[in-house]
Amino acid sequence: MAKKKVDDPRDQSVVATIGELTSKQAANIVRAIINSKDKYAPEARGTVAKGSIKDVGGLLAAGVSMIAGGVGKMLDTGSKSIKKLTAKGDSKNEKK
Numbered sequence: 001m002a003k004k005k006v007d008d009p010r011d012q013s014v015v016a017t018i019g020e021l022t023s024k025q026a027a028n029i030v031r032a033i034i035n036s037k038d039k040y041a042p043e044a045r046g047t048v049a050k051g052s053i054k055d056v057g058g059l060l061a062a063g064v065s066m067i068a069g070g071v072g073k074m075l076d077t078g079s080k081s082i083k084k085l086t087a088k089g090d091s092k093n094e095k096k
Helices: 023-040 053-069
Strands: 046-050 081-085 091-095
Touching: 023 046, 046 053
Parallel strands: none
Antiparallel strands: 046 081, 081 091
């Protein structure tokens, strides 16, 4: 893993939607994303959400809202859980 240069802009993000999963598969993928974020970008912030396929639009909107506006009030997405990924790997779980 390359060291971060002082002048590297931190203006990139990643969005992925994966459907037709079981609840267990979704949970395993969420765990893998959190572990990968902590390994490759420990100072980055983000959101990982899992929920029903019908709620995918709300899940994406909630993630964009959190990244763009910082950690703030959550949108009502109807999802089971949303993980806030904060700097230094401090993951917090918010039950909905």
